[in-house]
Amino acid sequence: MSWWSRLQHLTYLLLVLSCPALPVRAQSLVDPLRPWTEAPGTYAYGLALDYQLMGDAGWQLAGDEPVRYTLREHLGAISLAQSYTDARRRTWRLELGSELLLREEGWAGRVSAASFGRERTARAWARLGVAQRLGTAERWQPRLEVLYHLPSALELRLGGSWLRDPAVVMGALAYAVPVAGGTTVALEAGAGLVANEVLSLSAGFRLGLPLSPFTPPQASLSLRAGFVTDAAGSEEVAWKWTVQLSGQEVATGVGLEWRGAGP
Numbered sequence: 001m002s003w004w005s006r007l008q009h010l011t012y013l014l015l016v017l018s019c020p021a022l023p024v025r026a027q028s029l030v031d032p033l034r035p036w037t038e039a040p041g042t043y044a045y046g047l048a049l050d051y052q053l054m055g056d057a058g059w060q061l062a063g064d065e066p067v068r069y070t071l072r073e074h075l076g077a078i079s080l081a082q083s084y085t086d087a088r089r090r091t092w093r094l095e096l097g098s099e100l101l102l103r104e105e106g107w108a109g110r111v112s113a114a115s116f117g118r119e120r121t122a123r124a125w126a127r128l129g130v131a132q133r134l135g136t137a138e139r140w141q142p143r144l145e146v147l148y149h150l151p152s153a154l155e156l157r158l159g160g161s162w163l164r165d166p167a168v169v170m171g172a173l174a175y176a177v178p179v180a181g182g183t184t185v186a187l188e189a190g191a192g193l194v195a196n197e198v199l200s201l202s203a204g205f206r207l208g209l210p211l212s213p214f215t216p217p218q219a220s221l222s223l224r225a226g227f228v229t230d231a232a233g234s235e236e237v238a239w240k241w242t243v244q245l246s247g248q249e250v251a252t253g254v255g256l257e258w259r260g261a262g263p
Helices: 003-018
Strands: 042-062 065-085 090-109 115-133 143-150 153-164 167-178 183-194 199-212 218-228 235-246 249-262
Touching: 065 249
Parallel strands: none
Antiparallel strands: 042 065, 042 249, 065 090, 090 115, 115 143, 143 153, 153 167, 167 183, 183 199, 199 218, 218 235, 235 249
């Protein structure tokens, strides 16, 4: 069975397992159905599990011999999030996460013996943020957010949303400046629909434009289905699917999320 067939089976399995009682918002940067800022005096919390696969294959020349080259990158991640919105409708946010990357490379020639290499890389990260509602417009919900990505990146985000029950459309402009140098501008958009009291659907798109140093643009698309798990509607579990493009590289991923909120 090919790696693409395995990914399709895994995606279908996660969807089936999540359907009985799952709800939430995607962990994509744009979340149309639940903006960063919640009602004053409320807490929000979440847990996300993600898996991403990137593969590549082709032929290379080793001397006069053509060699078949294959690459697989498996990325697993877990993250926790906690936020609080004060009386001034200012939201304070903390996120913690860890990632494990497994990189597999193989070479096989018609004459030379096949070889295989494997490398594991782990890292942890943290992000602090504060978001402020601008004005009192409930329909547009304009807001300004400042994020600090430990250890060395500062990001400014200006966003807003247009709400018309049962749908919402959201957009944002982000500007990231790593302390070590380099800047990135990102455009984000999303749309969501509350299908019924239990099910919500949303989609998000992000386009990153590295300015310094200049590298190929990075684009990502996410689709998400959330399921409310309690009668009060304060908790949900979600399944999501993502695809990311960076130059000629394409990565696909699946994830499960759990999120809740309350006073």
